[in-house]
Amino acid sequence: TRPLLELAAITKTYQVKQGLFAKAKPLNALGGVSLCLHKKDVLGLVGESGCGKSTLAKILLGLEAPTAGKVLVDGKEIDPRERRHLARRLQPIFQDPYSSLNPRKSIEDIIALPLVVHDIGDSASRSQAVARMLDLVGLPARVRRGYPNQLSGGQRQRVAIARALIMKPEIVVCDEPTSALDVSVQAQILNLLGDLREELGLTYFFISHNLAVVEHLATRVAVMYLGQIVEEAAAAALFANPRHPYTKALLESVLTPDPCLSVPDTHLGASYPNPISPPSGCRFHPRCAQVRDICKTTPPPRIGNEGGHVDCHLYSGAAAH
Ligand code: SF4
Numbered sequence: 001t002r003p004l005l006e007l008a009a010i011t012k013t014y015q016v017k018q019g020l021f022a023k024a025k026p027l028n029a030l031g032g033v034s035l036c037l038h039k040k041d042v043l044g045l046v047g048e049s050g051c052g053k054s055t056l057a058k059i060l061l062g063l064e065a066p067t068a069g070k071v072l073v074d075g076k077e078i079d080p081r082e083r084r085h086l087a088r089r090l091q092p093i094f095q096d097p098y099s100s101l102n103p104r105k106s107i108e109d110i111i112a113l114p115l116v117v118h119d120i121g122d123s124a125s126r127s128q129a130v131a132r133m134l135d136l137v138g139l140p141a142r143v144r145r146g147y148p149n150q151l152s153g154g155q156r157q158r159v160a161i162a163r164a165l166i167m168k169p170e171i172v173v174c175d176e177p178t179s180a181l182d183v184s185v186q187a188q189i190l191n192l193l194g195d196l197r198e199e200l201g202l203t204y205f206f207i208s209h210n211l212a213v214v215e216h217l218a219t220r221v222a223v224m225y226l227g228q229i230v231e232e233a234a235a236a237a238l239f240a241n242p243r244h245p246y247t248k249a250l251l252e253s254v255l256t257p258d259p260c261l262s263v264p265d266t267h268l269g270a271s272y273p274n275p276i277s278p279p280s281g282c283r284f285h286p287r288c289a290q291v292r293d294i295c296k297t298t299p300p301p302r303i304g305n306e307g308g309h310v311d312c313h314l315y316s317g318a319a320a321h
């Protein structure tokens with residue numbers, strides 16, 4: 001079946017100056033990312049901060065243009081000028097419900113805003129829609145007259161979810177939706193997102209630095225390193241049998257006492273490289289526990305399997321000894 005959403009060879013290059021008199025250098029934030037998302041799937045996109053996850057989310061949402069590559073919805077390429085139309089199909093939920101909600105607007109106005117922006121309905125029908133959304137996300141009707149600072153972090157993220165869903169989108173792009181919340185509240189929000197997916201038949205593009213969070217919801221997982229997908233697989237297969245050494249290291253870090261900490265160096269050796277001058281060969285080689293000579297000079301081949309892939313010399317004939 002045709003994917004609902006397709007990213008085809010997306011690249012994003014920024015010109016970056018390091019120092020006042022330095023010449024601008026290209027920073028390849030995304031180096032040819034291709035991903036498919038089928039209806040009702042939850043694609044978990046995982047990687048450390050700075051790997052390009054949020055850049056990819058912004059491109060998906062039409063907030064940034066790719067340097068090259070295409071975004072297709074239902075097999076049709078999305079033109080940046082079609083963003084108005086796209087908002088009815090794709091809605092975001094961002095990381096920080098503190099900064100993404102306008103403190104001077106009432107909860108009712110915040111949730112109804114997408115309808116106002118897209119000129120949908122009149123004030124009576126918008127008000128009814130807000131009431132339905134509050135019920136859907138488990139907030140009491142009385143909060144509609146309140147303001148963001150009167151709500152807890154979890155309640156604010158419910159407001160952000162209500163605001164996204166009021167557009168009846170097919171796809172929800174969640175960028176670290178629980179990272180700013182306490183661990184106990186994180187579980188509640190993840191459960192809510194899971195319930196809403198069942199109830200409304202939603203499809204999620206779910207970004208997180210934390211594999212434990214992704215494991216909760218994802219049907220597929222893509223692992224990103226320095227702007228490239230290094231492994232993609234069905235979620236069950238990836239958690240049962242991670243193949244890329246980076247995926248394995250991320251999974252080990254999940255087993256540390258505080259899963260909210262970023263990946264500890266104990267598992268990954270050297271720190272995250274500067275994307276302006278990525279390592280030669282396999283970009284992961286300075287941190288890889290299984291590095292071989294070929295990894296330092298030659299980029300790894302893409303080894304495909306059952307709709308997924310792993311990009312690593314360990315799985316090619318050349319280095320498999
Ligand atoms: Fe490690 Fe080599 Fe595989 Fe890269 S290609 S992940 S360095 S084993």
Ligand code: MG
Pocket residue numbers: 049050053054176
């Ligand atoms: Mg981010």
